[in-house]
Amino acid sequence: MTSSTAHRTAVGALVGAAWVGGLFAAGPLVGGFALAAAGEWIIVRSPGWLSTMAVSQLGFFAKPVLVAAVVAGVIAVCAATALAWPRFARGKRPVAVGLGTVATAALFFALGTGISLEFVGGLFVALVPPYVVAHLLTTPRVASNRRRFLERVGAVAVGSVVSLGGLRAGAGWIAGPQESPRVEEPLERSVSPPSGDPAFDFEGMPPAITSPDSHYVVDITVNKPVIDPEEWTLQIDGTVQEPYELSYDELLAHEGSLEQPTTMVCISNQVGGDLIGTGHWTGVPLSELVADAGPTESAVDVVTHAADGYSEAIPIELVEREDILVAFGMGGRTLETEHGFPARLLIPGRYGMKMTKWITRIEIVDRDHEAYWEERGWDEEAVVETMAYVRGAERDGDRVEIGGVAFAGLETGVEEISAVEVSVDGGDRWHEAEVESQIAPHAWRRWRYAFDAPDETEFDVVVRAIEADGTVQTDEESSPRPSGATGWHRTSVSV
Secondary structure, eight states: OOHHHHHHHHHHHHHHHHHHHHHHHTHHHHTSOHHHHHHHHHHHHSOHHHHHHHHHHHGGGHHHHHHHHHHHHHHHHHHHHHHHOHHHHTTOOHHHHHHHHHHHHHHHHHTTOOSSHHHHHHHHHHHHHHHHHHHHHOSHHHHTOHHHHHHHHHHHHHHHHHHHHHHHHHHHHHHOOSSOTTTTOBOSSOOOOOOOOGGGOOTTOOOSSOOTTTSOOOOSOSSOOOOOTTTOEEEEEESBSSOEEEEHHHHHTOTTOEEEEEEEEOTTOOTTOSOEEEEEEEEEEHHHHHHHHOBOTTOOEEEEEETTSOEEEEETTGGGOTTOEEEEEETTEEOOGGGTTTOEEEOTTBOGGGSOSSEEEEEEESSOOOOHHHHTTOOSSOBOOOEEEEEEEEEETTEEEEEEEEEOOOTTSSOOEEEEEEESBTTSSOEEOEEOOOSSTBSOEEEEEEEEOTTOOEEEEEEEEEETTSOBOOOOOBOSTTTOOBSOEEEEEEO
């Protein structure tokens, strides 16, 4: 690569990086990081198997990795453009500025931003950094001197970080708070989460109730909706006799509200994966909200619509269950934005894909509604497969203790796990584990198995659950798509 070629490529990459920084700094003015909109576009249009692989392999990091890939792609495109278009690297930028303005505006519109003072301010904040960087790095004296160019790059990099931080802070001050002050505020009602048996609290074991901060988060949205609860309403309408709506305060004060520990599992979770948790939720039974609207005889599905455009549906017959909640609280506080503030759906025994976050509307329809993941080939009912996972292991002298969690779909609302069996030699011999008393009808069961092993430190552990009717959890291995992963959890444990 010649000096001129390297120079043009470096300038293009740095201008691209400055544009990315400008887009980030403009985020508070336009409703989020604009390149995240491109990430969401990819998510929505990607095939189901690809999203499964991404979530399964990367878990919590799937979306950050996607956004990082989009950022890297933008920088690479700018570098390639500068390489193929020498005039760009020599400071002839009118066309480039025009294209940058169009591209920035398009990204802002993708975020749902309309024409406003914030929109104009966002354009200015996003476009000034790349323009300044291009000007500083393409002056003739700098371009013709390698040492001077490298010195200027260092100075521009330091100055850009400081300037972008200032721009971001200024944009945030102008835009005002980016999250409602009522997110995670204490609930007015007294909440009493169950604590579980201390005998099951040893190295590696999860607590009986997962804290909101530790509970997994998976959704298709990169920029989480920031909703003002003072303006938010929950609409209940459609094929009903008396449509109505509730304000946020009316939902919180609903006389039918109740507490409910519930285990939630992502349908993309691999056997033994971390995309599972048991939260202590507070909410109003969906059955009461729907009944108050008076569904007509032609009602078929109940569709929950979210602020980010997502929707899910469940049959009207399923809504008769009193354990399906429109949840507004978790762990004694209102929901975090990541968990669906101000309200989300909670369906015990179904995979998380059915549990719409950021609900704005409950629509009763007279037809079968094909939801987002169903359109992509996933199972419509999404009943959780019976599972048992290894989680913890601890040694006390010659005594070894191994434990984990077990869970089933709990369709009937009664205990469906009757026993857990463990093998510490790869499946040759099986032993019945001690199972914790159930803390709630829709919560996982923690289990443990203790044995003497004075001369062994490595164990090939296999675990399986037994359902209430005596059915042994299937050992047939299947991928998460389309109905959830199956198979016995096998892992090596060293203590």
